[in-house]
Amino acid sequence: xxxxxxxxxxxxxxxxxxxxxxxxxxxxxxxxxxxxxxxxxxxxxxxxxxxxxxxxxxxxxxxxxxxxxxxxxxxxxxxxxxxxxxxxxxxxxxxxxxxxxxxxxxxxxxxxxxxxxxxxxxxxxxxxxxxxxxxxxxxxxxxxxxxxxxxxxxxxxxxxxxxxxxxxxxxxxxxxxxxxxxxxxxxxxxxxxxxxxxxxxxxxxxxxxxxxxxxxxxxxxxxxxxxxxxxxxxxxxxxxxxxxxxxxxxxxxxxxxxxxxxxxxxxxxxxxxxxxxxxxxxxxxxxxxxxxxxxxxxxxxxxxxxxxxxxxxxxxxxxxxxxxxxxxxxxxxxxxxxxxxxxxxxxxxxxxxxxxxxxxxxxxxxxxxxxxxxxxxxxxxxxxxxxxxxxxxxxxxxxxxxxxxxxxxxxxxxxxxxxxxxxxxxxxxxxxxxxxxxxxxxxxxxxxxxxxxxxxxxxxxxxxxxxxxxxxxxxxxxxxxxxxxxxxxxxxxxxxxxxxxxxxxxxxxxxxxxxxxxxxxxxxxxxxxxxxxxxxxxxxxxxxxxxxxxxxxxxxxxxxxxxxxxxxxxxxxxxxxxxxxxxxxxxxxxx
Amino acid sequence: xxxxxxxxxxxxxxxxxxxxxxxxxxxxxxxxxxxxxxxxxxxxxxxxxxxxxxxxxxxxxxxxxxxxxxxxxxxxxxxxxxxxxxxxxxxxxxxxxxxxxxxxxxxxxxxxxxxxxxxxxxxxxxxxxxxxxxxxxxxxxxxxxxxxxxxxxxxxxxxxxxxxxxxxxxxxxxxxxxxxxxxxxxxxxxxxxxxxxxxxxxxxxxxxxxxxxxxxxxxxxxxxxxxxxxxxxxxx
Numbered sequence: 062x063x064x065x066x067x068x069x070x071x072x073x074x075x076x077x078x079x080x081x082x083x084x085x086x087x088x089x090x091x092x093x094x095x096x097x098x099x100x101x102x103x104x105x106x107x108x109x110x111x112x113x114x115x116x117x118x119x120x121x122x123x124x125x126x127x128x129x130x131x132x133x134x135x136x137x138x139x140x141x142x143x144x145x146x147x148x149x150x151x152x153x154x155x156x157x158x159x160x161x162x163x164x165x166x167x168x169x170x171x172x173x174x175x176x177x178x179x180x181x182x183x184x185x186x187x188x189x190x191x192x193x194x195x196x197x198x199x200x201x202x203x204x205x206x207x208x209x210x211x212x213x214x215x216x217x218x219x220x221x222x223x224x225x226x227x228x229x230x231x232x233x234x235x236x237x238x239x240x241x242x243x244x245x246x247x248x249x250x251x252x253x254x255x256x257x258x259x260x261x262x263x264x265x266x267x268x269x270x271x272x273x274x275x276x277x278x279x280x281x282x283x284x285x286x287x288x289x290x291x292x293x294x295x296x297x298x299x300x301x302x303x304x305x306x307x308x309x310x311x312x313x314x315x316x317x318x319x320x321x322x323x324x325x326x327x328x329x330x331x332x333x334x335x336x337x338x339x340x341x342x343x344x345x346x347x348x349x350x351x352x353x354x355x356x357x358x359x360x361x362x363x364x365x366x367x368x369x370x371x372x373x374x375x376x377x378x379x380x381x382x383x384x385x386x387x388x389x390x391x392x393x394x395x396x397x398x399x400x401x402x403x404x405x406x407x408x409x410x411x412x413x414x415x416x417x418x419x420x421x422x423x424x425x426x427x428x429x430x431x432x433x434x435x436x437x438x439x440x441x442x443x444x445x446x447x448x449x450x451x452x453x454x455x456x457x458x459x460x461x462x463x464x465x466x467x468x469x470x471x472x473x474x475x476x477x478x479x480x481x482x483x484x485x486x487x488x489x490x491x492x493x494x495x496x497x498x499x500x501x502x503x504x505x506x507x508x509x510x511x512x513x514x515x516x517x518x519x520x521x522x523x524x525x526x527x528x529x530x531x532x533x534x535x536x537x538x539x540x541x542x543x544x545x546x547x548x549x550x551x552x553x554x555x556x557x558x559x560x561x562x563x564x565x566x567x568x569x570x571x572x573x574x575x576x577x578x579x580x581x582x583x584x585x586x587x588x589x590x591x592x593x594x595x596x597x598x599x600x601x602x603x604x605x606x607x608x609x610x611x612x613x614x615x616x617x618x619x620x621x622x623x624x625x626x627x628x629x630x631x632x633x634x635x636x637x638x639x640x641x642x643x644x645x646x647x648x649x650x651x652x
Numbered sequence: 653x654x655x656x657x658x659x660x661x662x663x664x665x666x667x668x669x670x671x672x673x674x675x676x677x678x679x680x681x682x683x684x685x686x687x688x689x690x691x692x693x694x695x696x697x698x699x700x701x702x703x704x705x706x707x708x709x710x711x712x713x714x715x716x717x718x719x720x721x722x723x724x725x726x727x728x729x730x731x732x733x734x735x736x737x738x739x740x741x742x743x744x745x746x747x748x749x750x751x752x753x754x755x756x757x758x759x760x761x762x763x764x765x766x767x768x769x770x771x772x773x774x775x776x777x778x779x780x781x782x783x784x785x786x787x788x789x790x791x792x793x794x795x796x797x798x799x800x801x802x803x804x805x806x807x808x809x810x811x812x813x814x815x816x817x818x819x820x821x822x823x824x825x826x827x828x829x830x831x832x833x834x835x836x837x838x839x840x841x842x843x844x845x846x847x848x849x850x851x852x853x854x855x856x857x858x859x860x861x862x863x864x865x866x867x868x869x870x871x872x873x874x875x876x877x878x879x880x881x882x883x884x885x886x887x888x
Contacts, residue, residue, distance in 0.1 A: 151751075309864075
């Protein structure tokens, strides 16, 4: 028998970046907000404190801050006629758990987006013709423009304390930032981080082969910073423990550090941890949400009534919750109809390792999560795709985030896999290796989608979310082409040996190899309720008091990391709720 | 750094000492448990395994000594305490498989891209795997793994790695990958977990451990000069 609590104005499901931004914005608007986080309370102190946090085994290898798969996971299959198998061990992607979500353990790479990628289908059709986009590729426009999002990108960078070098501010060229980057209304809050030596080598080699390197925008503070909420950050010391760790230096932006201290001061805000939301409750006609039902730490079922439900968990949890709650029509890949689960996509990585002689010291343990040097010459539509015949692209970068020897030791091709020979190779390679990535885009397809698994269940007895996903012809072509371009940079460095890790045509999605945690889509935004689950303000087309915030809204992948766009969309949606929805609750866009 | 000869001497000592144990285990595990408590001090290693039986302990010591041997480049996995590390890990949530989604149905014939799809957790992989391998060694060579010469052990490890041994109870590659992954972890993890004794793994490759402040070294491109330090403050 569920316990029903007193109603609140808004309930926020999931307390990562999206949830904390919405909670802050809604309490500022005077709403009483309850945030429900299914994981435990955790913070920079004491959970991420020096020196205990500097423990590769506990954090990276055993995944202390990552999702507890024993309670819930996803199942995965390659095709619509296959049987899906559970993702039993963390490997290909590492969703977060607990307060801050993946925002506590991310690296800090903080990009915007290329304007044309917000209207990707229209852009490609205009530039290359309607026939250019392959059959079955279901890429779409977001329904929001870069100009509309720009103030929100700018504000989010100030909240995050982002370090970087601008190229253009208000139409004027102001610095040696990314020449392909769109216009900005202001500089980055902090100057770019220093280039580690590997990034210096990359910068020089990229210039030699005619590409245009720039400092990556990083939410790792290059100096002291006080954000618009009055929260202070300290300068990053390049400790090399960003990705998978909480930042003991208070340098890497996280919801815990950059938003929660300010939010906690509001009497309108309450955070409940160990609260696993089972479903969003709807009224009898299914058009309005009445609140949520969750299970607390003691296993009790609790109903929390609310006027407004913000679904802001990790990408696939958002989609899972919509399917479990019956919000929006589930997508059917056979008919192409339905919207929830549609356009699930990911990223498409390739990596080149360069191995140098003993006189080149790359010191890979020196690092910062978001820092490095990148080129965008083959990202987005910055190059002519016409003769190449594929959609999408990749930035290339040296993003030396700190390699530790359990998981970060790479050996040159042909090195013995164990024994004395391995030992010699490990000794020779570790501090003389440089790694560069092509962090490629992944398009969306008719048969890459999410639905509920018919067999496997989570710890609460609910069906797991099922991923049907594989690489397509376009993705092999893209990644193989751009990797050949990146190889030119690697060769210009004159290393002793090179190892190229790139997909071969026909390689299936491999759940065992870490790619990125940048899963997206499934509850996509758009301008047509027939082809999108949420409107341009991230409001459910079907249930107007439900807003679904996160990378679940992206209709397809980009080469860039998603957090910058997630934050900007969260502020964009919050503004619409504050300025339009609260005055006149109802659909913000007429279907 | 200790010279080659000293290490070879120690390795020989170790191998001969370990070889005594499995002779007893043939009679049954009941006896073997007693052997473990007697054997441990003779290894100049006061650690008493909590999970492993004497026969398993002999296997783990012998196998990790081949995977990361003592040689001219310094101490190997046994000297680094890797067997202790593995034994301790098997008593954690990880060892019990509690970090993994372990609901049925399982799928023994899943394509490798789907990762681990068997019912076995790390404790099972060691327990079932070592017994199966020692049984195989007995039937082929009349000796268990730990009693074989190093060259023979190397050959068997290569066959395990390549999936060329039919162990009946589990895929041989699974035993190898579990053992090799845990061996590297024990060689390179912070010593608080029982391995990387004397920070030997970090010294080998040049990882500075928990120093974690490189403000002055970021852009130099020079050899980092300071030795490693552990979470507890030990210096290498």
